[in-house]
Amino acid sequence: MSLPAELMPAVLDALPDPLFILSESGRYLAVYGGNDTDHYHDGRALVGRRVDEVMPPEKAAQVLEQIRRSLRENRLIKVEYPLAAHEVKGLESADGPGEPLWFEGHIQPLAKQVDGEWAVVWIARNITPRKELEERLRLTSVLDPLTGLFNRRKLLEVLIERFAALRRYGEPCAVLMIDVDHFKQVNDRYGHSVGDEVLLAVADIGRRILRQNDLLARFGGEEFVLVLPQTDLEHARQVAERFRRTLIDGLSTDFPDIPPVTVSQGVAVMRADDVSHEDSLRRADQALYEAKRQGRNRVI
Structure with missing residues (x-):
């Protein structure tokens, strides 16, 4: 028919x-x-x-x-x-x-x-x-479910891109490793819900002070990584200090009933003679370890 x-x-x-x-x-x-x-x-x-x-x-x-x-x-x-x-x-x-x-x-x-x-x-x-x-599925794959920051997977993608830009165009890039000091004590004494609130506050404060092209990611646990494109070592140190001081003031205001929460930071820059992006991340991690060894709440 x-x-x-x-x-x-x-x-x-x-x-x-x-x-x-x-x-x-x-x-x-x-x-x-x-x-x-x-x-x-x-x-x-x-x-x-x-x-x-x-x-x-x-x-x-x-x-x-x-x-x-x-x-x-x-x-x-x-x-x-x-x-x-x-x-x-x-x-x-x-x-x-x-x-x-x-x-x-x-x-x-x-x-x-x-x-x-x-x-x-x-x-x-x-x-x-x-x-x-x-x-939504794409965002789920690259976002940390607690803080809403980018996760480790997205961080590594960006680091690879920034290292390629350094090699090809000579664009500088700094990497900051950030660790919340004595975080285990916060969890043990005040509970994991308070610990989660501290991590959320760190993420929120970070969003407010960073530039549009900067990337703040949760690396794991109480560790964060900040990627600063077009930034040399001295300017990265200044950003880290501003971040540290802002966090101290912000966390003290948000959590007046617990001891002051601070952060230690290790700062490094990508180098043209690096083998990969992992070299700068490793140097930042070593600097972070040194900051903690020297008494925490500092930038190395």
């Missing part, structure tokens, strides 16, 4: 995903479907206009490239892309979500020309929930 031809527009309009007919020049020839109103804007106002008229140049160029690729290769093309209503002229005031959405575009050439141009069918399938889940 085949449907009568006159029913086909109604069938297409019933689709939950929007279906665009786009010409090789980027003109919107027709728009169907898009009945999933929780996720889509009504794109029918775009009919007759070109993508380079309604989208930013970079977005329009990407759309045109995919249209022409599908026509050139004469096959189905699948692409993933983010798009927000404010990026498309004519949809700014339309019903639908205001935040950017992620789409999977299914682009299939048509066998015949439309209005004298070769054209494609472009179905925009909303994949925002999937992308959000992927991002």
Whole structure:
């Protein structure tokens, strides 16, 4: 059984995903479907206009490239892309979500020309929930569950990147090893819940004083590592001292009922003659050990 031809527009309009007919020049020839109103804007106002008229140049160029690729290769093309209503002229005031959405575009050439141009069918399938889940899973893999700082895995990735930048471009980078002094005594005397609060406070204070490109990670237990790109040894020492003093003041205010909580820090910089990023991390760890040997609450 085949449907009568006159029913086909109604069938297409019933689709939950929007279906665009786009010409090789980027003109919107027709728009169907898009009945999933929780996720889509009504794109029918775009009919007759070109993508380079309604989208930013970079977005329009990407759309045109995919249209022409599908026509050139004469096959189905699948692409993933983010798009927000404010990026498309004519949809700014339309019903639908205001935040950017992620789409999977299914682009299939048509066998015949439309209005004298070769054209494609472009179905925009909303994949925002999937992308959000992927991002949550990605963050879970690189974040410490207690403090929300980056974990050891992410730290090592960044150290490898910074060492490569040193080797290739000569960009300096400093590494700080940070240890909360007498942390076991805090846990033993006041309980692990208080110990966790201290670690959370260290993380929060660190976030407030660091630059945008700095990275503070929980290395394990009560140890943290701070990566300072574009920083030499003297400036790194100054950052470490500021961090130490700020932590003393902040932790004393947050935990007035327990003895002052301090930190010891070891500071090192990456060197061009290092074999790998591990050398600077090892030197910072040795400096941290020396800071603890000299009585703690200091920077070496």
